[in-house]
Amino acid sequence: MLAVPGAVLPNFGQTSSCVRNNGLFCWSWFSQHWSDTFGPAIGQHLVLTVIAVAIGFVIAMAASLVAYRLPWAGAGFNVVFTLVFTIPSIALFELLVPATGLTRTTAEIALTSYTLLVMFANFVTGLRGVSADVLEAAEGMGLTRGQRLRRVELPLAIPAIVAGIRVATVTVIGLVVVAAYVDNEGLGVPILQAIQNSSFKTELIAAAVLAVLLAWAVDALLVGSQWLLTPWLRSRRA
């Protein structure tokens, strides 16, 4: 199921000696192909990630709210999400191909499936972690069930919720690399090209390192957004 297009082959005739000798990392080749290969790949990688995490967030949040009220339903979700999570990624991508083909839809269904367990588990833990005293105080203030959820339980669960989003996001960024086998997008594409082109090292290393840097950068962004969302934790720490 290799979906690799006309490869960006290093031109062995006219290029630098570094590329001809397949040196460990050829900066000139990398900078030449930044704008036609790596830049666009990073953009596609981010789009695929954001879609999967956003859809996964909605499903996991709905499931965790149900599980919060109905523990037996929570156990059911947990079993289903754990089973899905256990399927090796390349297998799940391929198993969807007969139904949805070599498309972004195939990639997104599988990517979204992998976000569910992590986010669900963290969201439920966050909601259940709100202390009984706080809930009692909210009730004493006359808040309805819905108000309590929106104004007390969800805000207090933010650290756990963001933790779930962080793990899910970093996970998906890694899986998008594998998704290149069924959807010709993202940083997995140059890796597959490089593997086919007699292990062209510069391309292998560039794409892999960019994927790691992307994950770290997005993770840092999420940590920052949590800091902005939870001012009360800041004052406590200070």
Add this chain to the structure above:
Amino acid sequence: MTGVLSVPLLLASANDFSGAFKFIGNNPHLLLTLSGQQMVLSGAAIGAAMLFGVPLGLVLGHLHKGSFVAINLSNVLRAVPSLGLLAIMLALISFGFLPAFIAMFVLAFPPILTNVYVAVDGVDPQTVDSARGMGMSPFGVASRVELPLALPLIFAGLRTAAVFVIASATIASVVGGNGLGNIIFNQPSYGLAGVLGAAITVTILSLLVQGVLLVAQRYLTPRGLRVTRARGEATALSVAPGGAENLLAAGTEPA
């Protein structure tokens, strides 16, 4: 989804999957051999990761030291994609069992180390104090009190590592680590039926390993602790006492 999965598509995929099961029925020997090779690669990597991760986590957790390294190593290495890691190993070492093995080891080590550390570090200090009061040596405390109490969480780390490694070992065939990926990445030779058949086989393999680890955990957990087993498992995936940082520490990730 209904728009995507129209009736003709569903019929086509039913056809593809019956082909896949035929492939499994016709090639049991090939699939078993490749499964065996994949399990050798996965088992070797997980075994090596336990050889280093369990004692190190036990010592650090027993001393309550090194939490920064033990927890953050997982968070930092989680960002390394399995295929990216394999790509880097391919660039640095070339094709074969060794680059695949090293990549699998790097994936398996963090969840094992972090979970052993978090589990041992989190053993109730009063329990440890009573053990000391009974005259147990530090080694006795670690091996006969802390380790058994930490077992559920340690097994959770092991199961997480197994999920990563089996998934990645499938992909590892692109760098020469043999396994069911040999079929999945060679559609020209095996056809879609073969690719799907191998994908089904590797899914069953992964589920089987999880089942075996759950049963092993049940037998190894001391009888007095089995009641709290469910609670231990819940903390394994989501954790909690110390807040968001710990949530991330024992998080999971497919590869």
